[in-house]
Amino acid sequence: MLVILKVVRSGGFAGLTASGELDTSAEPDSERLEQVARGLDRAWPSSGRPQPDRYVYRLQVSDTADAEPAELTLAEQDLDVDTAWLLDRVLQS
Numbered sequence: 001m002l003v004i005l006k007v008v009r010s011g012g013f014a015g016l017t018a019s020g021e022l023d024t025s026a027e028p029d030s031e032r033l034e035q036v037a038r039g040l041d042r043a044w045p046s047s048g049r050p051q052p053d054r055y056v057y058r059l060q061v062s063d064t065a066d067a068e069p070a071e072l073t074l075a076e077q078d079l080d081v082d083t084a085w086l087l088d089r090v091l092q093s
Contacts, residue, residue: 002064003037003062006090008058009087011054051076054075054077
């Protein structure tokens, strides 16, 4: 199954921005990537405002290149292990 993931990370100590995009269909760990992406709750519990020197992530998940993506904004302090892995994996692509 095709899932397109896009991540933009901003903030942090230096305030730098990083981004990545990944088409899961060609990845050896596509099943895990898709499982984690589909398991994210669209009403992600947030601690509120971003914290100083912490990252904020904007994640877009699409089923096709033409589909309107579902979008989540996630604060670094709110990430669980699987979500942190997913975001890092996309940023490294």
